Amino acid sequence: MDYTKILIKPLISEKTTYIKELSRQVAFFVDPRANKIEIKKAVEAAFKVKVADVNVVNRKSSDRVRQGRVVGRVAGFKKAYVTLAPGEKIEFFEGV
Template identity: 60%
Template sequence: MEYANILLRPLVSEKATMIKEAANQVVFYVHPEANKIEIAKAVEKAFSVTVDAVRVVRRRPLARSRMGKVTGRIPGYKKAYVTLAQGDKIEFFEGV
């Protein structure tokens, strides 16, 4: 799998921004079948940084119910919290 297929998009939220500033971690939505090694190599190749650790969080798809009836489903996702080496950083919005 190529790194463009592994890293789907960065997660930009208040929590992700606080983690980025405090612990030098970046959060990405990743392909559901990607493992930690593939994610680390993809981040290193895409952004030219050194990765120290990768933590993965999965959320399974859920059935959406309304008044007791199942009316659809909420899709699942996989997130990766990537810890960068000391001195490395990734800027998504440079100059904004």
């Protein structure tokens, strides 16, 4: 799979900003079919950094219920928390 299709978009929130400062981790929404090895290669190719570890979180889709009735569906997604090697940083996330 092409690395430009594996990384969908960066995940920027208060939690990920705190994790980035604390433990050199950055988070991405990734393609649900991608595995840890493909995610690692995609981040290394896209940002020219060395990746130490990759953790993956799958969130399954769920029904949206209002007043006892199903009114819609919330899409599922896959997140990857990428730990960078010591001394590495991604300039894209700096200053966020």
